[in-house]
Amino acid sequence: MPEPRILLVSNRLPVTVKTEHGKTKAVPSPGGLATALRGPHEQADSLWIGWPGDTSRVEPADRPGLERQLASLRCHPVPLSPTEVAHFYDGFSNGVLWPLYHYLTDKVEREAWSNWRAYVEVNQKFAEAIQSRYRPGDMIWIHDYQLSLVPAILRNRLPEATIGFFLHIPFPSSEVFRILPWRTEILQGMLGADLIGFHTYSYLHHFSRALLHVLDLPVADGMVRLGHRQALLGVFPIGIDAPEFEALAAEPAVQEDARQIRAGNGPRQMILGVDRLDYTKGLTRRLMSIERLLEREPAWRDRFRYVQLIVPSREKVDAYAALRRELDELAGRINATWGTISSLPVHSLYRGVSRERLVALYQAADVMLVTPLRDGMNLVAKEFAACRHDEGGVLVLSEFAGAAAELVEALTVNPYDLDRMALQIKRALQMPDAERQSRMRSLRARVRGFDAHLWAATFLEALRAAGGQRLVPGAAPQVSDEAELEKILERILGFAHLHVVLDYDGTLVPFADTPDLAIPDPDLFSLLQELAARPQTQIHLLSGRTRAGLERWFGHLPIFLHAEHGFWSRAAGSRDWRPLMAGPPAWLPRIRSLLEKVTRETPGSMIEEKSNGVVWHYRLVEPDFGHLRAAALLQTLRKETAQPDLEVLEGEKAIEIRRKGAHKGMVIQRLFEESAGAAQFLALGDDRTDEDMFQAIGAHGVALHVGPGPSMTPYRLENPPAARAFLRRLLAGGPRNVHPKQEVSPTHER
Ligand code: GDG
Helix, strand or coil: CCCCCEEEEEEECCEEEEEECCEEEEEECCCHHHHHCHHHHHCCCCEEEEECCCCCCCCHHHHHHHHHHHHHCCEEECCCCHHHHHHHHHHHHHHHHHHHHCCCHHHCCCHHHHHHHHHHHHHHHHHHHHHHHCCCCCEEEEECHHHCCHHHHHHHHCCCCEEEEECCCCCCCHHHHCCCCCHHHHHHHHCCCCEEEECCHHHHHHHHHHHHHHHCCCEECCEEEECCEEEEEEECCCCCCHHHHHHHHHCHHHHHHHHHHHHHCCCCEEEEEEEECCHHHCHHHHHHHHHHHHHHCHHHCCCEEEEEEEECCCCCCHHHHHHHHHHHHHHHHHHHHHCCCCCCCEEEECCCCCHHHHHHHHHHCCEEEECCCCECCCHHHHHHHHCCCCCCCEEEEECCEHHHHCCCCCEEECCCCHHHHHHHHHHHHCCCHHHHHHHHHHHHHHHHHCCHHHHHHHHHHHHHHHHHCCECCCCCCCCCCHHHHHHHHHHHHCCCCEEEEECCECCCECCCCCHHHCCCCHHHHHHHHHHHCCCCEEEEEECCCCHHHHHHHHCCCCCEEEEHHHCEEECCCCCCCEECCCCCCCCHHHHHHHHHHHHHCCCCCEEEEECCEEEEECCCCCHHHHHHHHHHHHHHHHHHHHCCCEEEEEECCEEEEEECCCCHHHHHHHHHHHCCCCCEEEEEECCHHHHHHHHHHCCCEEEEEECCCCCCCCCEECCHHHHHHHHHHHHHHCCCCCCCCCCCCCCCCC
């Protein structure tokens, strides 16, 4: 099979447009992503789609040249206006999602909530750009939190496309994620992908929990079912370009630079930190733990220098400017207290350095501090290991960096525990050579073993497979197509004695939080009224609800009502409810008291009483607790099913215990017999209990399933509004081959 073309999509292109002294050029963007995706980008005629940076100052005359240059680099620009950048990027992505996903909820900018609109619009813009370049067979790989809505927008427009999504930052615990007012939109957005990748299992786990809590979607075997489609979840820890770092580290000029840096430190050991200026990196706490070490360990004073490289970033976001001030003050205080005439303990540099200098610093360091409060992965930790041919240097790593899941030979720290962090730094400074070498040897093997290229190749291979298994095997398509519906309608219009049998919840109205809230609306009343007025047509509402409930809502309509799955029936216009069988079952009081106990122990659950059985509802229970309790209840009930007249039914977040044989199919059977075989049926239903009536109808009519669940009938309407629209079409079609309306006779009265 030929290699498919890959469309890589990220907020930033791997090159950024720069205008200096009136000259415009595209220069490589910093960061590990460009390196990691170099392989797939160079493959076949792949394309990278993203923002090229601020192009507002590019002279009109320079634009064609710039476009040519980007095209030759296989980059397709998505230009963003300065306002879009301010609202979508600084405002929503970095002012809301970034702090929230890193658990720093106090840093979420209050004003930035208003930038949601811009986030949606720019995501749409990206989706349009992708669609404009998409060719069937391409694989689309979308990156990171700035673009989490793009997969679903694209899925709508390109249902057949293979779409992958990778989140480079942590996915927070669902308790934190649920703070986000747009949690539903973000989750649904990501679910447009066939494969969603995370750096660690714990991020995947948090995402699964959020799906369950927010969308009520369970994840089984790393897979989420979305109607007839499925999305896969996977763990793909990103690596670095290890050979490139090793090669740089082997260069004589770089090694000489490292020697000079060491010489500059004199007899002192060097502790190094390399971070973007960001409050997630734990820079303040890192400084405080250095201060603590100096306070508590006099022997270590003036025996180390802590060099911290801070690369400026996101300078327009307020929290970042404040952080810089705070760090300056703290470093000033430490230096003033513990500095000597010849040396200061803290040496901060607010600037980026060349790759060569960075590698020299890695090589010169005795201890590398990577102590973020949270970090998706953290590539600096891996780069440090890759550069240490000498097997020297000790890595001190935060347990809250994704890298900690892999780099288990590092000295781990909890960056919130300053005392222990100070002790770990001391331990690193005085680590015996043998231990240091042994740890570094193992770290280097890990970094080399799964590098950036392997990461990209592994994800793409999994994506290809996920695209191939997008459709759930054997699942019916979401809806019947127009031609199919037209054929069914024609058939029904030809029925001489039509019985329309309708389930209520999930069929005519969507599910509500509790059964009492699923109230019928005026449109439904008029629809039922008009259907009932149709010549040679009877309308039957056949529900699991109680007699009183149906009577209260539908008693005034000229339609037949069947309560408790058909155990009770009454004719149109009659108040006389007739049971299918006599007396309540003997087991009912015992089962009721069992359910009362379960309800007391399961907050949010409730009991629905029926004359013929009882139902335990757990729709409002915390989802996994509800599932757990339901499983335990089913286990207990299994003993009861030895009773000849008892059956247990699992419904939508409900368990029903009812008298055996009182099911919806019995109603169909009776109506058929009463019409002396003349009745023909149209039945609409959405759940397991409706399958009984579909089965009973057999060749005597048409059964239509409503909603995404499984069904024996091949005909499917998407949801309750689609069901109502179909019934309206039936009305509009008018009856064929039938006589004028006659008085309805209560057919089942004996
Ligand atoms: C996201 C996630 C995840 C730093 N200073 C200089 C410099 N750097 C380079 C490093 C490294 C990169 O920047 C930073 O790596 P991060 O891992 O922090 O990645 P980000 O791109 O910020 O962010 C992160 C990553 O995505 C990948 O999935 O690991 O958790 O937040 O490569 O070397 N490079 C140069 N001079 C510097 O001064 N040349």
